[in-house]
Amino acid sequence: MAFTFAAFCYMLALLLTAALIFFAIWHIIAFDELKTDYKNPIDQCNTLNPTVEKVKKIKRIKIALKLVLPEYLIHFFFCVMFFCAAEWLTLCLNMPLLAYHVWRYMSRPVMSCPGLYDPTTIMNADILAYCQKEGWCKLAFYLLSFFYYLYGMIYVLVSS
DSSP states (O other): OOOOHHHHHHHHHHHHHHHHHHHHHHHHHHHHHHHTTSSOHHHHHHHHSOOHHHHHHOSSOGGGGTOSSHHHHHHHHHHHHHHHTTOHHHHHHHHHHHHHHHHHHHTOOOOSSSOSOOTTTTTSHHHHHHHHHHHHHHHHHHHHHHHHHHHHHHHHHHHO
């Protein structure tokens, strides 16, 4: 068994995918609370869209100003890691979601904050259903990715 850069990439991806799974579950719960009227749209969008005022309160984490959408950046980091490790199949499996993330961020509503969710339109039934479906699809993708990364890590460690 040899520890290679590809094995390190799979290990890091495995850990970060676990965080993305919890992040997707949190989004699903957040939109379910919005659908069942437990929270109002402004409060919900304030928790979903990070703002500069919230980040300024966190003095220890100065890089958080630049990490507006951590899910997208973590997934981009996966793709860069797998590109550097020459794991082409894994990269090809991640490219559709990366393209979707780029499209979703580029077509976000025009607001004063850099988030994706607008409080004035989030209660629209079509947008709310779309956001819930998006959360479930991302959860499924991240769960499948988690087990694929686990398999890839074991395969790379054993075959080296």
